[in-house]
Amino acid sequence: MNEDPVLRVAPLGTPWEAADPFLFCMHHVDHYPAGNERMGPPASSLAGRDIGQDFAGRDGWSMYHGDIVPGFPQHPHRGFETVTIVRRGLIDHSDSLGAAARFGPGDVQWLTAGKGIVHSEMFPLLDRSGPNPAELFQIWLNLPAADKLVDPHFSMLWSREVPTHREHDSDGNATEVTIVAGQVGDLRAPAPPPRSWAARTDSDVAIWLLRMAPGARFTLPPATRGTSRTLYFFAGSSLRIGDRTIPPRHRVVLRADAAPSLLGGDHESEILLLQGRPIGEPVAQHGPFVMNTRAEIQQAFVDYRSTQFGGWPWPSNGPVHPRDERRFARHEDGRIERPGE
Numbered sequence: 001m002n003e004d005p006v007l008r009v010a011p012l013g014t015p016w017e018a019a020d021p022f023l024f025c026m027h028h029v030d031h032y033p034a035g036n037e038r039m040g041p042p043a044s045s046l047a048g049r050d051i052g053q054d055f056a057g058r059d060g061w062s063m064y065h066g067d068i069v070p071g072f073p074q075h076p077h078r079g080f081e082t083v084t085i086v087r088r089g090l091i092d093h094s095d096s097l098g099a100a101a102r103f104g105p106g107d108v109q110w111l112t113a114g115k116g117i118v119h120s121e122m123f124p125l126l127d128r129s130g131p132n133p134a135e136l137f138q139i140w141l142n143l144p145a146a147d148k149l150v151d152p153h154f155s156m157l158w159s160r161e162v163p164t165h166r167e168h169d170s171d172g173n174a175t176e177v178t179i180v181a182g183q184v185g186d187l188r189a190p191a192p193p194p195r196s197w198a199a200r201t202d203s204d205v206a207i208w209l210l211r212m213a214p215g216a217r218f219t220l221p222p223a224t225r226g227t228s229r230t231l232y233f234f235a236g237s238s239l240r241i242g243d244r245t246i247p248p249r250h251r252v253v254l255r256a257d258a259a260p261s262l263l264g265g266d267h268e269s270e271i272l273l274l275q276g277r278p279i280g281e282p283v284a285q286h287g288p289f290v291m292n293t294r295a296e297i298q299q300a301f302v303d304y305r306s307t308q309f310g311g312w313p314w315p316s317n318g319p320v321h322p323r324d325e326r327r328f329a330r331h332e333d334g335r336i337e338r339p340g341e
Contacts, residue, residue: 106159
């Protein structure tokens, strides 16, 4: 008798719970209105919001910590990595290294905070005549103790560099797997930052986005025994995994070495997969700092107060780039890259 590939099923919360080596995932979906001259929503739409702490999703969108432009003005990180996947809209990035970027649908920013970085992530509303929808995932991936204090590293994976595996089942129904990290068949994701847990050949880290046509069947390739593997079924009507029917907006923990058959429901199904070999070390977290002990957390606050992790070289806490700026990344050394160049 075949062993059930499903170990646990639970509703998605906020943020989405994750297993070692991941810390959590946030899925932001905002239906922003037309932007004003400052690339924010009209001032009239801000009435009644808790500006600076607006997470309520009123009218289908949030300002988060922004006051003029939605997003997350300057804030510090230490001891882990952020992986930001944009599906709709744009993100304007600025950091204490002097690096900056504007990235959009299909692009991925991978940031190793290491010993400390301050950055901002703003969501400029460029369209002044119509809606400005935004959708993104931000995934926190832990670092082992040996790498928690490495130098920060900022990298961009442009949409054209991120491979997509496509296959059809016997009925011709398609499944697409976008490979942010890991490998499917002969397709391998771009290299992660050099000191990432994902850069270790034995880490078995994978970050995949699956899009299944209605009624599509797809068999997940097995991972290594001992790896943690979680599916986040965030859009669709239903998903069948083996003999289990999973309702939408549920998290499914799988046996990593199983190769379960997935069957999509009557509507298109969308799934995020996070997997990786656990780091297996103690986790001490306080807000934006993730270390191994409480003493290290206290030291992170001391270091941040004394150094500001290099300071903030920008004229505002939440800078945005010019309205007509195309997607770009400017690195700490001044090198500028653009997708396709």
